[in-house]
Amino acid sequence: MSEVPTDLSRWRAWAFWGVCLAACVICFQQADTREWIGNFPKDWTYGIAGPVNVAMNWLVPVLSGPLHVISAILGFLLNMTRDILAWTPWPVAFCLFVIVAHRAGGLSLAAFMAVSLVYMLVTGYWERSMNTLALVGAAVPLSVVIGAQIGILCYRHAWLNSLTQPVLDVMQTLPAFAYLIPILLLFGFGPVVGLIASMIFSIPPMVRNTILGLQRVPPEVTEAGLICGCNRRQLLWWTQIPAALPQMKIGMNQTTMAALSMVIISAIIGGSDDVGWAVLNTMRKAQFGPSLIAGLVIALMAMLIDRISLGFAETDAAPDGGSRDGIFRHPHLLAALAVLAAVLPLSLTVETLHHFPRAWVWDIGGDISAALDTVIAATSGTLENVKRAGLFFFLLPLRIGLDQAVSPFSWGVEFTPALRIAYAGLVAVGCLAALGLGSRAGAIIVAICGVLFYYGTSGIPWPVFIGATAIMAYAAGGPAIAALALGTMVFILLNGLWEPAMFSAALCGAAILIAFPLGMAIGTIAAETDWVSKAVRPVNDTLQTMPQFVYLIPFLMLFQVGEFTALIVVIAYALVPAIRYTEHGLRSVPAACVEAGRASGCTGRQLLWWVKMPQAVPEIMLGLNQTVICALSMLVIAALVGTRGLGQQVYVALGKADSGLGLVAGVSIALVAITTDRILQCLNRSRRQALGL
């Protein structure tokens, strides 16, 4: 509102809010008496799950011919990779991996690699690790080539780019399980499904980074190529691609990590004896010792693959062997050849060197399980209390509202009218306090939270929820965003997924309410204190490279299956971006501003709150955005440990091979993620503009 509000416009605004408020009150009052306001009637739904299934049923036989050819080719590639890895004697593979690690990251990475490999050998996970590696190894080159090609095409044709961007968004936010189902139906069971799923999941980062890299080629480099008389092909391959290569290598790193993450997840459909399967299998049987061991294998693989691919991305184009002559120019290649010449023949003749003997495996799974059991038994009382507190006093109110959650059974008290009034008073005081501090947005947030906790996401009538969200979306980003938000919610409603969606909203909301402030606090401390930052960074790095699956293991051990475990898992996963972005935002405030603040005599606290924080807000908002996206993407994985909600719907659909339901539930999550992303981006943009960034 740039113009001065006239009396008329002010009157109109009041009238608008008045009508809105009245509508809300009516909805809440009528929710009990009129069924359709409280719950969206079943016969109003018009789901697309049925038609999707019909289409799939028609499509599968039609496409099965050509798809089987693709499947056969990919299967052949996969089997070849796997056979080579399985055949390679372990000492040879060991040496080669260490050499690669040394080339990528020097002595420390080589040592890390050696220790990890010994761990895999000794725990008896060598073969399964090789199977996982084979899947990654088959998926990554294909994804990189396909992704780079798509990226180049998008760079050349603007129309294709505008078409591809939303598809990439959906591909990356769509929960992995959702597209496992159609792939399963189209390609049949087996490891090839895992391969295809991980390719689909890992192509988008390559496409994005290729486009980004090409767009960031300095125009003068392109012009220099043109003026030298390059034709189209020469311009692309001799100037633009090489100049974009650093960014494309980052893309390769992300592609590799995405492929690994998805390979682990796709173990759920079975068919390949890999580490992901080992974790899932032991977890299902509640054998926490072995699942912890296998989980550590995945964690080590993720860290190693990440460091190695990043190492190759960061190495200079300049060959380090510039000072050496002849064959010593490439010491790593030389070493690898030496290994092949010396160790390979020896290993092939001695059986214990070819296949790691079973007898050498050190079976500690049982011992760890026993030890864990005693620890858990000793702390179970405390853990149980934590769990109950979290459920009754936080998660449950957010879902079904204090209105229903407060009962003698759970809280030990009746929710008497007096208490209700006290609660209303508390919220009102909170609002007034926020207004007193001059923050109208704060007051609105307090009010919304007050209502939310009183009724819970499931207790709020759907028309109110939709209306309120649409208005907020409109306020944040105008009609387009409002339409997107409205479309998302109508999609969920019409497909009859409102109830699970509200369950998910409660879980995600609860996770974000804890993860974001907590992450911000840690990030702020890390930004202010160097040693905290140094301590937090490697932990963050490690957590971020971890496949989502691994997060389940420790919390499942401590809290067993249940909603609270899911909450903790989602919080753990969503915490990292909040820490990262907060610290980065605070640390990248221009030094001149900080010095100006210091020169004006700011205390440390004034400096933080008055100088740094306001300028870091856009970055922190990006962190919030990432936190939300992470929480949503974890939802489906968390469904494995027992939640109700959209994630569970996807998981159920996978069990029944119901591609319609899986797709609809998956698309719902993706749409919610995209909508939240757009809303937060709009808020962020206006904030940035206000700061003149």
Add this chain to the structure above:
Amino acid sequence: MNASVKLSCRRLWKTYGPREAVEATRSGAGSGDAAAVMERVASLYGLSACAGISFDVVRGEIFIIMGLSGSGKSTALRCLSRLVEPTAGEILIDGEDFTAKSPRELIDFRRHKMGMVFQNFGLMPHLTVLENIAFPLRVRGIDPAERNERARDMMRLVELDGRENAYPRQLSGGQQQRVGIARSLAGDPDIWFLDEPFSALDPLIRRQMQNQFLHLQSALHKTIIFVTHDISEAVRLADRIAIMKGGEIVQIGTPREILDNPANAYVEEFTRDAREGLTVRGAVGAGRG
């Protein structure tokens, strides 16, 4: 037409913006009333970066286009090399219509007749110094031994010998621009475009490079079109100067003519520093004739 004219452009226009604005430029370009056309383009939310500029460049001449940022000088240079396609007007090189060349002919022409130096060097980050300089020859398909030989000659010419295997990021700004110059000359072009070649350098290095540039030109006799925003650089290097403002050429003349008879108040204001510089130099008895 004078036989010694190497390059000439006539009523050259470049308009950015919606299609209507571009069409308005095309239909109005021949009228000769540049101001009216620019007004019409602006009303259609377009912008004419070059508004009907015309000039001739004589063989072996150093022709400098000078103006402040946003005056359209870089766009003009890019139109002449067709890195940017002109909206209207004609460019004649050796009497041939350059704007009519097909993409294939254009590539061929650039390979053999044109060289260009860029403000931020435009070096390929993935190639060594030698490979960068040999790049135009590689594009032509000349075999490695011959092109490396030629590139080494170029390195000697710009006094860079010994840094063959360095990468651009390992060089200082002055050295990087020497690589840029060597590369632009490697194909032995007739026409040499320089787009603010020395603007990104320190004043001292800039001076050195200017001297080297004059030295090179005294041996090579290229036809040079040089863009700069620095009046003292223009006065020092140019045979003739064209001063641009808002997409139009305000005045063309030798440095002496421009300093002595500025066409209007703008040029006078613009050249004041240089004139004062000259008086100072005149006082100590130095200065280039």
